[in-house]
Amino acid sequence: MTRRLTQRGQERRRQILDFAIARFAENGYHPTSVAEIVQGLGVGKGVFYWYFESKEELFLEILKEAQLDLRRAQRAAIEDVTDPVERIALGMRATMAWSASHPELHRLVQFAGTQEHFAAAMRKGQETAVRDAGRHVRDGIATGQIRDLDPEMLAHAILGMTAQLAREFLHERHVSHEVVADTAVSLLLDGLLVPSPTRA
Amino acid sequence: MTRRLTQRGQERRRQILDFAIARFAENGYHPTSVAEIVQGLGVGKGVFYWYFESKEELFLEILKEAQLDLRRAQRAAIEDVTDPVERIALGMRATMAWSASHPELHRLVQFAGTQEHFAAAMRKGQETAVRDAGRHVRDGIATGQIRDLDPEMLAHAILGMTAQLAREFLHERHVSHEVVADTAVSLLLDGLLVPSPTRA
DNA sequence: GGATTTCTTGACCGGCCGGTCAAGAAATCC
């Protein structure tokens, strides 16, 4: 659904998106009804269906926007750096910072991952993220900086660790994203173990 | 709801649980109706409400059972070992093995984590898992084997990495759980980086 | 300023939802 929108129309659309993001994040996608959204905005139901084809399309739109915005932040963070290991670290830090400032979108992306229904849309975003991280891992292996393990598994491990730490320490405990990122990067690069003479 | 159940009653209850697990995992909790469950079993609606107070209670029951079963598997895997680092590695391997053989339950636990509604039940299980992992991390720091980072963050990082690798490589790509666990353990213990003389 | 397009209203649709309940069948108890 692409409509020509006036100034007023664009504002309405934005209003619906923002309100829906808040409600979906708070109560979940299924329990939030279209009726609740339009009522919350104090408008008739027709308004919703003027801007969106369905509740589902609205949600996909929100997802797409979120994934795009996060990726933009990651690219901006690493653009001045070429070292693959530093790129991984900076990307992780950028993800933590973005997640901290978009708690609702973080929730929705998490949720979408569990719904067969949104699997296709999610995979697209997830695959892009894996491809981005995987590229740096491969580069690092090529330069001899990174150990020769399966790059895709490493990329997924990075994303999984980041997501879980964000969920718990940013959104539950409200720890600063720099502190969380410091520990995450340190663990990721050097591992749990104290280097021992027999190992190194 | 605790009822005295005959043999036949226990079988019915189990039937409902198993069928519901399959439907919830396939289509999601909200889209799966009680009507669909009883119809799938070829029984009247009253049967459902004889064994469960509500759809929600049924789901919580499933969650509780899953968390208990996973934890049992983890404890069994590490009972003969005292070294904290080995315990972490074995726990991770046991989790991968369990997850591989219970794909539906893995999905449901993932889903529940995104629902405010089930947050309380989830936190209980999650906290137990974090406490278990955190204990081994602290033990490892005490023996000087593990680097002195925040044990709780490390515990969450371990769980997050494990969950993501399970989701992608066990349940999407159907890679053997031993292979996935090998890489996960290696990354976790030694990190991404090739040890360099200037670092070690 | 008339025509056209954008935007809004809100009553209404069929359909499904979770849950109740009276009635009776089946199993178990003593």
Added chain:
DNA sequence: GGATTTCTTGACCGGCCGGTCAAGAAATCC
């Protein structure tokens, strides 16, 4: 074998769901 408990049936409840649509108001176009 009568009494009691366990189990099952399925019609029914009020309520909410996503989505439609005819009518008209507001903004924009020319």
